[in-house]
Amino acid sequence: MTDTDGAEPDDPDARTDTDSSDTDAPSLGASVSDESNRCDFCRLPCPTDPVTLERESSVYEFCTEACRDAMVESDRVFTEYHGFRRILNRRLWLGQVPPAGVPRNSFVLLANDEGSRDDALRAELVWRALERDEPAAVVTFTEPAISVVEGFLSLDWNVLPYLESGQLHIVDCFTYRMDDRDRERMFERMDEWNRHIYGITERVTRTVRDPTDVIELHNKLDNCLEGLEMSDCGVVVIDSLTEFGTLVQPVQAYNFVKDVRADVCKGRFVPVFAGATFTSEEDTFPHDLGYAVDGIVDMQVNGSIVEDTLIKRIRIRKMNGVLAIPEWVAYEFTGATDSSPSTRWPR
Template identity: 85%
Template sequence: MDTTDDAELCDFCRLPCPTDPVSTECDSTVYEFCTEACRDAMAESDRVFTEYHGFRRIRTDVSGLDKFLPQGFPRNSFVLMANDEGARDDALRAELVWRALERDEPAAIVTFTEPPISVVESFLSLDWNVLPYLESGQLHIVDCFTYRMDDRDRERMFERMDEWNRHIYDITKSVTQTVRDPTDVSELHNKIDNCLEGLSMSDCGVVAIDSLTEFGTLVQPVQAYNFVKDLRADICKGRFVPIFAGATFTVEEGEFPHDLGYAVDGIVDMQVNANIVEDTLIKRIRIRKMNGVLAIPEWVAYEFTAGKGLVTFDPLAEMRETYEGGERDDGDPRGEDDASGADDPRARDPGSGKMGLGERAETNQ
């Protein structure tokens, strides 16, 4: 039997049958399976798979990412978010978590750089009200930040809170697991595992880690590498739960966590680029790597908008639209000959090596 799109699909697993199918009849209906194992499993099961590998691939629901992942991404992926300072990777992680919550999936956030209240505020600043998800227990936080404070400092912090922050604290504390000593990798791993157990997180939900860079300052390199590999094995491969972990470029590129490319399933680059528009920093994002699916590694400019999240745009096209038919800042009217914006000093010079939106990443290496 051929394996083209016209090939028959197994009535249990929904995979194509590359050989003669195994048939069985039930209530005058003939069912065909790719293996005897699938035939026997159907006889013992009360349901069948409804789509081919649908349970392994999901969409992020972040438009700026899904556009370049047309097949979605494997659910069992560990994705490194390598970013420049100022790229707002925290907002992207917040959106990834928010989209999971909107899909009625659980989510866990591991925070090394911010206290839980600040994590919640980052959602609220984007008009994403996570308070109901905290109250229902759908969203949990693993706190690896407040270990820096002793009991006296914690009391003083609470006393200094205004009424609003105390309200957030009261909602958040029941779903927060505080790691006493994040340098103890065993305790940290156990806290994360307990968090996921409490959420019954298996083949659903997401985990977001704010900074592997910060974690790398707490432990020896060997411990850091083993921790990442163990999380990937236990959570991504064992539970089929994706992890999105941030890594800010503040250390040498060849050091942890920026040399983890071989050990992770996906890499998202977030860059602050000064070469597209003169005197302006433009944020750009691309999917550098995603195992198991088609990934289009194109740079695209982005910003974050409250309520919408990551929004992509073409800075050069928007600049041309702004200048077309109008007046320059110095008051000189623009004529038809220069309506394209080619003589705008901030526009891209084809010979300067400055990149336009959507150009392939290879041209900027």
């Protein structure tokens, strides 16, 4: 799943493969190193005179003796620099802005207005991960698991094979509101199609008995990621920190976000994208989390640009570690018109 290694030392391709994120437009103050000056093991630039090694008539260059020794002991080398990996998908808007993609160890807040369809953006983030053959986990506070799946299907993204294979999991923090009798009634009221979806989804859904118990919530999420073997791959989306904030005390809410960022983003190198709907109290959780998260994406519904029309706009306000120009871009989500469903972004 992860591409942490890829070419044998004697393979000439090992000296030419590069990460596209390393060769995109450079930021101010940075220089793009020539490929010939990169370490033949870790793929980082060599800022000083390289350490050399001659092997089978080929001369290899390394940034450190440690890299040279590691190559001698290993049968493979890195084909790209992996110390600061990014999500880079040109079909996804977040893969175009910033141009270098989103760092994999990021906790990103999707700060949105009502009606901005942030649910569709979260769905696309998951879908693109599945397309890359990576696992994904959805944490839902605002709707049951079956509704999450229906949201994908409404965009023509058939996630049923990924649910069946176990590549997509759902952490259910919604149905705690229903007792056993209510759940039975819900199932009885389903038509054949919804029962079919429910049967597929149930096997990969982890239900949190009490989401107000932050320890249980964190453990269920951790168990989910362990089951998916999610490390340096995949994506986690949380539908609503705003709803989560209504369930627990503010201190618990802040600590949960910080703990997830530390454990999942920094510890596992798995990005988390969490929705947060704007309220009138902008100085309260989760809208005052700017200092504690790595990225903030603003999704706005603006009625002042075109008369009698609401325009959806998106921008990256903050993204640590990469160049991001905070420009507003108009957008809309539509269903697929061919066999390759995608979100329609203006060019």
